[in-house]
Amino acid sequence: MEDDELVDEALRESRILLTRDEVLAIRARKRGVDVTYIKSEGAEKALEQLSAELGLVLDPTQSRCSKCNHAVEKVAKADVKGKVPEGTYRVTDEYWACPRCGSVYWRGSHWPKIVEMLRRASAHPASI
Ligand SMILES: [Zn+2]
Numbered sequence: 001m002e003d004d005e006l007v008d009e010a011l012r013e014s015r016i017l018l019t020r021d022e023v024l025a026i027r028a029r030k031r032g033v034d035v036t037y038i039k040s041e042g043a044e045k046a047l048e049q050l051s052a053e054l055g056l057v058l059d060p061t062q063s064r065c066s067k068c069n070h071a072v073e074k075v076a077k078a079d080v081k082g083k084v085p086e087g088t089y090r091v092t093d094e095y096w097a098c099p100r101c102g103s104v105y106w107r108g109s110h111w112p113k114i115v116e117m118l119r120r121a122s123a124h125p126a127s128i
Helices: 003-012 022-030 042-053 084-090 113-125
Strands: 016-019 034-038 073-075 096-097
Touching: 003 016, 016 022, 022 034, 034 042, 034 096, 042 113
Parallel strands: 016 034
Antiparallel strands: 073 096
């Protein structure tokens, strides 16, 4: 998405624009967008900053769709048969789906690492 499109969408939807692009941050602020300029490299430091500056509650169970940002909803295992890899379906019982775009999510092998990273990020908001 081009910078102007990002700014237009942020204004239209009253969003907070998160960016590591300092020039975009300055341009967006001039147009009245609420901007958080991400100063740090890496996801964990960025989450610490967001936790501290925006007061975000880093709760991995309150997830949104990574493709369209809609809130995901828990769905029955039977509803995702054929929509997830067979190996995943065999070993995983809990699933969430996005009612807007149909994306299906589950707690994969990376889940414990994500939870631990969010726990660390929200536990030390003053270290930014
Ligand atoms: Zn979606």
